[in-house]
Amino acid sequence: MSTKLAVPCLLLLVATAGPAFAADTLPEAIAAPGESVVLSVHAEGAQVYECKAGADGKLAWAFREPIATLLSEGKTIGRHYAGPNWEHADGSAVVGKAIGNAPGATSGDIPWLKLEVASRRGSGVLTPATTVQRINTHGGKLDGACDKAGEFKSAPYSAEYVLLKKG
Template structure:
């Protein structure tokens, strides 16, 4: 996909042209007119739980993410269930998915656009209105589960771009 190269470049910038990022992303997760406030890389795991599904069979169900947020080689925060993102400056946001696009391969979790639904603290994330999860690698869990309640994780990485309107 051609947009992957452009997005990788755009996401690697801590600040930059939101128009470049918006023009490079699939429409479902683009945020035209919004400005990047922070871009970080995440390394972590997507945690799944073995649960009964509608037909009574067991299947892996997404439970929560657990990830370290990194910028310029330094840990700058964490990402966890909610979904929540916390920055070391004390600011934090919770989001709700409002758009998605497939990852580059079937092993990669989807790219997401999330609307910020709550904020805590003062700092770089306090003005964020949108979060994009892009450049995903891994995170999909394959294989059968045979015991309800079992937990299993799938390593993943992604870039998270925090944006604000205006």
């Protein structure tokens, strides 16, 4: 093989292997060594907050639920909502329970998460998933005081959700 051909092939190999390398650089708290990808999707939506009294009696924004569209190659393939649930268009769905987190890139980004699948329903793409990672978050954080108990406010966010299985 000539060098002229080898370099573009090597670059193509590195470009296509990129996401696999990215998994190796995740913070330890959310890493899932030995697990393989079932589905990786982009999410666009909002984190919904409610104005509630805290332990100190002062009103502050408290996280209520996520509402997001799951996208693959620019097409809607599912949704993410309270539970937290991830539901695929084929009817398969999983509910996660947070077991690890790491800070987002900026103070306005919600944390990266590792969730274990606590339950599943339907049969399809998501059925074998045992772990969900939320990575590459942008936005979604709402902190601070609020004025009226029961008021809702949404903070737009995006993230990548990687659904994994053992082995």
